[in-house]
Amino acid sequence: MKTAKLCATVTADTTAELRTRRDQVGDADLVELRLDSVRDPSAAGALAGRRKPVIVTCRPKSEGGMFQGSEDERRRILTEAIALGAEYVDLEWNGSCADLIARTGGRRIVLSHHDFAGMPRDLHDKAHAMLASGAEVVKLAVTTHRLGDCLALRAIGHNTRVPMVLIGMGDAGTATRVLAGWFGSCWTYAGDNVAPGQIDVQRLHDEFRFRRIGARTAIYGVVGQPVSHSVSPAMHNAAFKAANLDAVYLPLAAADFADFTAFAEAINLAGASVTAPFKVQAFESADECDPVSRRIQSVNTLRRVGAKWLGCNTDVTGFLAPLKTAMKLDGQRATVLGAGGAARSVAVALASAGVHVTISARRPEQARSIAALTGAAIGEWPPPPGTWDLLVNTTPLGTKPNTDQSPLPADFPLDGRLVYDLVYNPARTRLLRDAEKAGCGTIGGLDMLVAQAQAQFEWWTEQRPADRVMRDAAVARLGVMEKQ
Numbered sequence: 001m002k003t004a005k006l007c008a009t010v011t012a013d014t015t016a017e018l019r020t021r022r023d024q025v026g027d028a029d030l031v032e033l034r035l036d037s038v039r040d041p042s043a044a045g046a047l048a049g050r051r052k053p054v055i056v057t058c059r060p061k062s063e064g065g066m067f068q069g070s071e072d073e074r075r076r077i078l079t080e081a082i083a084l085g086a087e088y089v090d091l092e093w094n095g096s097c098a099d100l101i102a103r104t105g106g107r108r109i110v111l112s113h114h115d116f117a118g119m120p121r122d123l124h125d126k127a128h129a130m131l132a133s134g135a136e137v138v139k140l141a142v143t144t145h146r147l148g149d150c151l152a153l154r155a156i157g158h159n160t161r162v163p164m165v166l167i168g169m170g171d172a173g174t175a176t177r178v179l180a181g182w183f184g185s186c187w188t189y190a191g192d193n194v195a196p197g198q199i200d201v202q203r204l205h206d207e208f209r210f211r212r213i214g215a216r217t218a219i220y221g222v223v224g225q226p227v228s229h230s231v232s233p234a235m236h237n238a239a240f241k242a243a244n245l246d247a248v249y250l251p252l253a254a255a256d257f258a259d260f261t262a263f264a265e266a267i268n269l270a271g272a273s274v275t276a277p278f279k280v281q282a283f284e285s286a287d288e289c290d291p292v293s294r295r296i297q298s299v300n301t302l303r304r305v306g307a308k309w310l311g312c313n314t315d316v317t318g319f320l321a322p323l324k325t326a327m328k329l330d331g332q333r334a335t336v337l338g339a340g341g342a343a344r345s346v347a348v349a350l351a352s353a354g355v356h357v358t359i360s361a362r363r364p365e366q367a368r369s370i371a372a373l374t375g376a377a378i379g380e381w382p383p384p385p386g387t388w389d390l391l392v393n394t395t396p397l398g399t400k401p402n403t404d405q406s407p408l409p410a411d412f413p414l415d416g417r418l419v420y421d422l423v424y425n426p427a428r429t430r431l432l433r434d435a436e437k438a439g440c441g442t443i444g445g446l447d448m449l450v451a452q453a454q455a456q457f458e459w460w461t462e463q464r465p466a467d468r469v470m471r472d473a474a475v476a477r478l479g480v481m482e483k484q
Contacts, residue, residue: 157184
């Protein structure tokens with residue numbers, strides 16, 4: 001695997017501010033100066049006194065940039081940057097700056113192409129033409145809608161001697177940024193979401209430990225759709241760091257489960273957390289499963305052993321762990337909202353603790369499927385008043401950014417003892433806030449998330465994660481996400 005460098009992208013309102021932010025960049029090998037972001041773009045001003053190698057970029061709006069001046073003015077800025085000795089200058093592959101490439105013989109030129117719509121059908125032809133241009137570095141940034149799109153980029157990067165930067169923009173392309181060397185990139189870009197899916201420098205270092213990723217690094221991830229909100233990468237990467245294990249954990253936004261399995265095989269994935277909507281498909285595809293998974297026909301954890309995928313379900317123990325400290329369960333009445341993979345695990349967990357379980361879902365056919373597997377009763381939607389002691393929400397309703405939503409009608413009487421919401425982002429959902437006002441006890445989804453993640457980590461590594469390391473990492477990540 002190639003060793004990829006890190007390029008920190010900086011933007012600002014003025015050239016002076018851009019220069020200040022440039023000098024504030026710490027652990028990066030290069031700095032991309034986005035002169036298209038400033039009101040008074042000056043190549044001389046941006047380059048003066050630099051202490052790190054830089055890439056000067058002045059991208060027009062037509063190419064996804066922010067430059068609002070004329071094309072003549074933009075060319076003047078880029079020409080000045082070349083003349084003043086900028087280590088690299090980014091030129092778009094649209095023919096408008098072909099003379100600048102010829103003038104420099106391609107030296108110090110990053111020839112770039114961005115596609116914000118998707119994967120161009122003629123991607124290989126575009127790459128071939130760009131590689132033949134003589135540019136010192138060729139950059140391809142495309143919008144990925146599936147994990148398989150990332151593999152198409154890797155095929156290009158491993159068939160050329162010209163240094164390339166290959167980026168999958170969007171949620172499905174995160175692996176191309178974190179595992180840049182594996183994809184054949186000479187560097188990756190990090191910054192404050194200047195491009196779709198971009199990761200900030202601090203997170204790339206602190207959470208993903210970018211500098212430590214190498215050929216022997218074990219790769220794990222969370223597969224689902226969506227997964228951009230997940231704090232699982234923060235938790236597991238913190239646990240890997242605390243245990244001094246050479247491993248990294250990524251968000252894997254798959255288009256479908258077949259997309260995930262093909263990608264997992266290609267990158268030799270060591271294990272995965274599985275979230276909605278793939279838990280049932282993970283069970284069906286696993287070569288072997290634990291008894292709990294077989295009972296509920298749902299898997300939330302996969303582990304590769306040789307050529308086989310083993311599956312288990314840690315949702316059951318994870319769900320019960322905080323609940324057992326909140327109330328006596330035997331003989332209680334519980335209503336479970338929803339009928340997805342999480343509802344299966346919850347129903348089995350509650351039944352195993354002696355709870356009378358009722359499934360309440362908008363789709364009766366799915367509720368009947370869970371009832372047949374778990375022995376639960378099928379109830380009305382929404383649940384009638386006075387029919388539950390414990391109410392459990394297994395639906396995603398209320399997840400950020402839709403924090404004003406609740407799985408229940410606004411006038412629903414919360415007249416039971418305890419409300420347990422599996423949504424963890426935000427920590428206090430609309431449902432939990434309503435329950436508190438009604439005098440109910442509450443449990444948030446973070447408690448379950450941490451407990452099941454600890455069980456996953458132990459199953460993968462045969463090590464118990466350090467005390468509180470996962471919870472602290474999750475809380476910190478949620479705090480950052482709250483500010484975004």
